[in-house]
Amino acid sequence: MTSKTPAAPGTHGAVLADPAPEQDRPLVELRRAGKSYGNIRALHGVDLAVHPGRVTCVLGDNGAGKSTLIKIISGLHQHTEGEFLVDGDAVRFGTPRDALARGIATVYQDLATIPLMPVWRNFFLGSEMTKGPWPVRRLDIDRMKRTADEELRNMGIVLDDLEQPIGTLSGGQRQCVAIARAVYFGARVLILDEPTAALGVKQSGVVLKYIAAARERGLGVIFITHNPHHAYMVGDHFSVLRLGTLELSAARADITLEALTNHMAGGAELAALKHELAQVGGVDVQALPDDAGTAPKTAAPDTADRTDRTNRTESTAPDSPASGTAEGKA
Structure with a gap:
């Protein structure tokens, strides 16, 4: 008799998807995928596989097609060529909520946070816990504070005061709160849109540490960046985009940092x-x-x-x- 995998945390305990697939089966896969806007071909013939417990780094200069790739996987745009598979099933998301329902969460550069709101409110922004009978239900503030503190500590983030506005945190800390929030709400695939682009060396190191922590928790991470040094520190597989096409796809064991930098720079x-x-x-x-x-x-x-x-x-x-x-x- 097979034992059932325990439900992943997220959506206040609700199960978002089936138990995680085997390590060798991709959570998300693109096969010769592309996107055209009228006569403009923004992406063409891209192959990408995201496995659980691995960090897939997507590198490229400005205009390489990284943003279009994010929008396809996150459900904001639909691909116009090729295949998009989630757990082996061909999908075509209509909205980002469809992607979230399949466990695909995206942390954008703006982090989708409200700077003047407390940390715990930003953690549950749009998915607040409530208590009491309808129609007089009210926010369950104590439970949200307790849950936010537990989840942040599970990711190694210790904040003295969850009441402080999230805008008072450093850039690296805000990135980490956004990552912990995505993990709690059931993310199995975590897309990070250049999380270290506007950070200094120390804060970038903090974010890279939590990317590694997300990988250790079994998530499939897509790390979008234009910095090959940051990618090489945590990446398991590297894909380099150039002018909308895939120039390089290599595992960590098959490429050096110098060669990766050379491909990235052209x-x-x-x-x-x-x-x-x-x-x-x-x-x-x-x-x-x-x-x-x-x-x-x-x-x-x-x-x-x-x-x-x-x-x-x-x-x-x-x-x-x-x-x-x-x-x-x-």
Whole structure:
């Protein structure tokens, strides 16, 4: 007899979906997916698989198609080509609520928070707990405060005062509250829209720590970023978008940080720029990275150069014969 998997927390204890699938079956999968706006093709032929307990990093420069990809998975827009599968079933979401019902939550850069409201109110914003009979039901403030504190502590976030306005928290702390909120309300796939873009080094580290914590809790995380260093610290798989197409799809074991940075920056463009800089004086192009993303090794001087430098050194030494002869003649 098979034991039933306990219900995931979220929607005040309601079960949003079936028990989590096996590790090798993707929670969310795109197959040759694309999106066109009239004659403009914003995304084309993208393959992406999100597995439970893994962080899938989607990288790309501005205009690469990251926002369009987010909108398709989160249910804001519908794909116009290819397939979109959730737990192996082909889907076509009409609204973001359809995506939430299947356990797909998105944390945008603006975090969808109200700065002047307390932390606990933002935690339950739009899904408040109530008590009492209808039509005189009222907010269950004590239960919401207690639940918010427990869930934040489960993610390792300890706040002294949940009554403080969320706008007084640092950027990293607000990101972490948004992540904990999505986890509590039943997210199995968590989409993070460039959470470290406007943060400093320390706060970025805090957010990356909670991304790793979400992965440890078995969530499939889609980490959208333009920073390959942040992606490489927590990522298990990397997908690089360029002009709406998938340029790279590689597991962590198959790519180095240097190669990932080179793909992200555009190796061909950098090579062309290096060639142009070679025509300008004052730029040491030999010290610039090559096409593989690594700095070229300094070439060893040939024998003629070494001999020439040795002769010049000996001719200027104070105890050299040439120096002594010159002093005697003087």
